[in-house]
Amino acid sequence: MITFIATDMDGTLLNENQEISEANKQAILDAQEQGIEVVVATGRSYEEARYVIQEADISCDIVCANGAEVRNKQGEIIYQAGIESTRAREIAAVLNETGIYFEIYTDQGTYTENYEMGVELIVNIFTTANPGVSEEQVRQAARERFEKGHIRLVEDYGVLFEDDNQLVYKFLVFSFDEKQLQEANEKLSALTGIAISSSGKENIEVNSLEAQKGVALEKLLKDKGLSPENAMAMGDNLNDLSMMKVVGRPVAMGNALDQIKDFCPFITATNKEDGVAKAIQEVIQQPAK
Missing domain, CATH: 3.30.1240.10 (Hypothetical Protein, Haloacid Dehalogenase-like Hydrolase; Chain: A; domain 2)
Known part of the structure; x- marks a missing residue:
């Protein structure tokens, strides 16, 4: 059973208008209502990521700058990994x-x-x-x-x-x-x-090296006491690969690079077709084992 979901932003969670669609928003809220931890993992800075997420009325942890910074729902920094x-x-x-x-x-x-x-x-x-x-x-x-x-x-x-x-x-x-x-x-x-x-x-x-999406997700999973095997990550580009490698259910977007699709056993629809929502609904509608 999936207990943790991570999603990239550009080319993944965001559609062609750089917005979180209503379908993607509702899927995230449905997952959270079922007690699933949802995290946005992006190459963007916190400020650039935050305003889009808040516009959609979503509250979640955010992995920023590819994992160099992690912020909790309250916007507090809980992890940093910089370049000296x-x-x-x-x-x-x-x-x-x-x-x-x-x-x-x-x-x-x-x-x-x-x-x-x-x-x-x-x-x-x-x-x-x-x-x-x-x-x-x-x-x-x-x-x-x-x-x-x-x-x-x-x-x-x-x-x-x-x-x-x-x-x-x-x-x-x-x-x-x-x-x-x-x-x-x-x-x-x-x-x-x-x-x-x-x-x-x-x-x-x-x-x-300590600032990668995969490293940040591993730390979040450990802090929350959750298993990587029960985690899902969605993305479309090379900076998503590190987090694909640490979860049990890596999902490539329909618009992802071939290298990402080749790695992932699961492929969803494109970011223009609410691929994130479809991937989330697929796992939250699965019967518990």
Whole structure:
């Protein structure tokens, strides 16, 4: 019997309008009513994840920045796993050497040195998760990311590394140039103590080894006294793979990468077709064994 459900956001829980559909919302509420723990696990920062979840009137734990931060229903931080400043400087140096664009997520917010590239990055993430949506619609949502303060401009990332009050969570790297992205990936792979994943075809995500969705879910399951065998995780991209590996019921979205589908024994509908709701209803309607 499933006692714990984790769902990714972009390309999974969210539809093409970057919203939680009524069907997905109701399925989550139905699961919670049956006593099942529901967790949202995302590469987004807490602020970027929270406002979407609250708009749907859902209350749950949130795994943020790929597992670098975990917040409970009250919004309190219960787990953090950052990149220490020396390693963060090394990562930044590698990325600067390739001339590639990147953003930095910290426990104080998300930062960019380039507004226009910041818009392009979020447009890419949205369109990768929702092909076919109009570019202007997505671009407007990307601009709102800045207007709502979910990302901040900074003149030099160096000030973040020098600030003892900021813990670096994640580097989000972006390029339309496949060779440049590959070069950055190869150079990053030479560094130790980091986890490299992706949430879109033109990005790389860099976290601490202790900041992965799977690591965060294992800690939550242990804290709640729940068995991984009775847990379900749903996702569509490479940064979801670590949590797929620790649960008894890994579910790939219908729009997931082939690599995710190949790993998962269960496949649901796409994010446009309320795949999360269908996967949840399938397990909560199963007779208890």
